[in-house]
Amino acid sequence: MRTMTRRAMRGVGLLCAAALSLTACGSSEDTGSDEAVSGGDLRAALKEGGSITVWAWEPTLKQVVSDFEKEYPKVKVKLVNAGTGNDQYTALQNAVQAGSGVPDVAQVEYYALGQFALGKSLEDLSRYGADEFKDDYSPGPWNSVTVGDAVYALPMDSGPMALFYNKKVLDKHQIATPTTWDEYLEAARALHAADPKAYIANDTGDAGFTTSMIWQAGGTPFKTRDTEVTVDLTADKGVTAFTEVWQKLLDEKLLAPIENWSDEWYKGLADGTIATLSTGAWMPANFVSGVESASGDWRAAALPQWEKGGEVSSENGGSSLAVMKAGKNKDLAYAFNEYANHSEGVQARIKAGAFPATTADLASPSFLDTPFPYFGGQKANEIFARSASQVPEDWSYLPFQVYANSIFNDSVGKAYVSDTKLAEGLKQWQKAAVTYGNDQGFSVNK
Numbered sequence: 001m002r003t004m005t006r007r008a009m010r011g012v013g014l015l016c017a018a019a020l021s022l023t024a025c026g027s028s029e030d031t032g033s034d035e036a037v038s039g040g041d042l043r044a045a046l047k048e049g050g051s052i053t054v055w056a057w058e059p060t061l062k063q064v065v066s067d068f069e070k071e072y073p074k075v076k077v078k079l080v081n082a083g084t085g086n087d088q089y090t091a092l093q094n095a096v097q098a099g100s101g102v103p104d105v106a107q108v109e110y111y112a113l114g115q116f117a118l119g120k121s122l123e124d125l126s127r128y129g130a131d132e133f134k135d136d137y138s139p140g141p142w143n144s145v146t147v148g149d150a151v152y153a154l155p156m157d158s159g160p161m162a163l164f165y166n167k168k169v170l171d172k173h174q175i176a177t178p179t180t181w182d183e184y185l186e187a188a189r190a191l192h193a194a195d196p197k198a199y200i201a202n203d204t205g206d207a208g209f210t211t212s213m214i215w216q217a218g219g220t221p222f223k224t225r226d227t228e229v230t231v232d233l234t235a236d237k238g239v240t241a242f243t244e245v246w247q248k249l250l251d252e253k254l255l256a257p258i259e260n261w262s263d264e265w266y267k268g269l270a271d272g273t274i275a276t277l278s279t280g281a282w283m284p285a286n287f288v289s290g291v292e293s294a295s296g297d298w299r300a301a302a303l304p305q306w307e308k309g310g311e312v313s314s315e316n317g318g319s320s321l322a323v324m325k326a327g328k329n330k331d332l333a334y335a336f337n338e339y340a341n342h343s344e345g346v347q348a349r350i351k352a353g354a355f356p357a358t359t360a361d362l363a364s365p366s367f368l369d370t371p372f373p374y375f376g377g378q379k380a381n382e383i384f385a386r387s388a389s390q391v392p393e394d395w396s397y398l399p400f401q402v403y404a405n406s407i408f409n410d411s412v413g414k415a416y417v418s419d420t421k422l423a424e425g426l427k428q429w430q431k432a433a434v435t436y437g438n439d440q441g442f443s444v445n446k
Contacts (some may be wrong), residue, residue, distance in 0.1 A: 037128050037331060045331040049074025052332050055082045055092065056107035058156065058319060060352035064345040068336055071344075075332055085109065089116075089402055096121050096326060104327035105337055108153060109319045110144035111208065111401045114224075116322065117152040118399045123323040125151040128334045133342060140315040140391035141357040153320035154341040155357035157349070159280025160387035161212060161303045161314045164287070167376075168297040169198065169272045177301050181245045184276075184304045188254040191275055199256035200249075202265060202274050205416045207408035208316060209279070210242070215395045216314035217241035217306045222398045229399065229437050229444045233430040234423070241306050243422045250415060250422060257416065270294045278303060280316040281384035285353040288374050295373070300380040303387065313390040318357070355384065362388055400440060404433045 054061070054077055065077045080103065082088045089112055095101040096119075108116055116122050125131075130151040134142055141155035165177055170187070173194040178184040188200035203209070214221060219238015223230040233239050249255050256274055258264050268274035269291045277283065287298060303313050321341055323333045339345045342358070350356055350367070361367050362385040371377045398404050411428035414420040437444035 034124075034127060037334070039129075042128070042331055042335045045329075046072045046075060046335055049076075050329050050332050051076040051078065052104040052327070052329050052336060053078045053080060054105040054107075054321075054336065055080050055088060055103040056105075056321070057081050057084045057088065058107055058354075060349040060354045061340065063348045063352055064340045067344065067348055068339050071339075072335075075336075077336060085112075086402065086406065092116075092121075092324075096324075099326070102324050102326040104324060104329055104333035106322050106324055107156070107319050108322050109317070110141065110315070111211075111397050111405070113144060113153055113320060113322065114147070114397055114399050115402050117147055117150075121325055122152045123325050123327075123330055123334075125154065125323060125334060125337075128338070130154060130334075130338075136342065136359060137357045138359055138362060138388040138391070139393045140388065140395075141318055141320070143393050143395065144315075144318070144397075145320050153322035154337050156319045156321050156341050157282065157354045158357035158388060159282055159315050159317035159355070160384050160391060161216070161278060161280055161316050162283075162380075162383055162387055163301045163303050164277040164279065164283060164298055165301060166269075166272055166275045166294070166297050167299045168294075169275045177299075178304050179302070180308050181241075181304045181306055185245055185248055185254075188249060189252065192252075192254050198272055198275060199268075200254060201276050201278065202256040202258040202260070202268060203246075203249075203416065204257055204259050205409050205413035206260060207405040207412075210408070210412065211397070212314045212316040213242045213246075213278075214238040215392065216303065216312055218312070218392065220394055220396070222396055222401075224396065224399055227442055228446070229442045231398070231430050231433050231437070231445055233426040239426060243426065247415075247422045255416075266290045272297075280318065281355040281387065282317055284372060284374060284380065296376050299375050299378055300372075300383050302383060311390050312392065313387040315391050357388075398433065398437070399442065400433075400437055403436060404429070407432055407436075 056079065061079060065079050069075060069077060082091045092106055126149060131149060137155050138158055141158045145151060145153040145155055170177060173191055175187050175190050178187045184200065191198050191200055215238065217238035219236045221232045221236040221239055256268060258268055258274065270293050305312065321337045323330055323337060327333050346356060346358055346361060350361060356362060368382050368385060369379060370381050372380045408429060411432060412425035415422040415425040434444045
């Protein structure tokens with residue numbers, strides 16, 4: 001995404017008028033402005049007051065809204081849960097295309113942000129001075145909200161990856177915590193041999209997890225320059241590294257066929273059927289609320305490495321808040337966004353369990369020294385913060401990643417339920433993404 005330029009945005013905007021149907025094209029009327037907005041302008045807007053609407057499903061924003069309205073009593077914030085992820089994106093896109101009902105602020109996950117930015121639906125926050133915030137955020141989230149010189153959102157949280165493992169289960173079978181993916185494969189074999197009901201992990205095909213793993217392996221399968229897009233899910237080195245290990249896990253039936261977030265998944269995490277989970281640092285709160293009976297059994301560790309001795313991590317999940325170009329009160333919308341993600345609101349959200357993207361908080365002793373009773377008192381934030389600093393900055397998503405992810409299981413998913421190889425599934429995913437991108441007016445793999 002960093003390779004896109006302002007010229008790219010204009011070019012794709014023209015294409016949007018003719019083509020993009022499912023992607024997040026803005027209305028034909030560009031209601032944005034390039035005029036700079038000063039801190040004095042924002043203070044004046046806050047003093048005058050008004051109302052804004054925020055579409056978000058992130059629960060910690062409720063306290064932020066309450067605090068913001070208390071500090072700025074003439075401003076009213078209507079917080080609306082318009083759905084989660086794709087449900088909200090569909091509603092948002094419909095509102096943009098209809099030209100009515102567009103919120104002032106919207107929660108957009110990092111993988112989806114490029115799609116809305118290319119559709120000219122988002123305000124460039126650099127005119128508010130947000131382009132000066134680069135050093136205030138960890139590399140992965142900041143890379144995800146910027147396109148060239150433009151800043152299309154402020155990072156709200158982050159998902160530096162870690163390996164969560166059931167220490168009780170691994171200790172029972174005298175299996176060491178794996179530090180490389182090769183060791184992970186060996187641990188999977190040892191665990192399942194010792195207890196055929198236990199698996200090293202569950203996986204039924206997850207686009208977000210797969211791209212995160214390719215990201216950590218040094219892959220850059222998606223590249224965009226102007227309206228030209230390259231998709232390489234066949235020869236990219238990260239793709240190759242991932243498929244070599246994961247295909248063996250699939251061939252040897254070492255992955256539990258249990259879908260994430262299902263009742264069976266929570267049960268498996270609790271009773272030892274699923275022994276590890278490689279995911280973002282936002283997971284601990286879900287352990288506490290959903291796997292309460294296994295408190296004390298689990299620990300966190302650094303994500304296994306593709307090369308022994310490496311120190312490379314990845315991001316999984318995480319969201320931003322964007323100011324909508326068709327919103328009615330952009331100055332107040334930006335003021336709220338900055339309050340929530342760059343000033344007082346950050347602390348309120350951390351206290352409520354959010355994992356920050358702000359470097360100052362990631363380095364603060366009070367944050368790093370926080371014990372996690374669920375993990376036996378482990379200071380897990382030390383692991384998560386270190387992970388956040390180890391994420392490669394050269395990753396980018398497709399400008400139509402929301403759609404691509406939605407069809408992931410039509411192709412790659414076959415590798416989890418049939419004899420189709422993972423590499424073949426990824427090849428089919430590439431073919432479908434190329435076709436879709438070209439149909440929408442991009443020049444993909446040409």
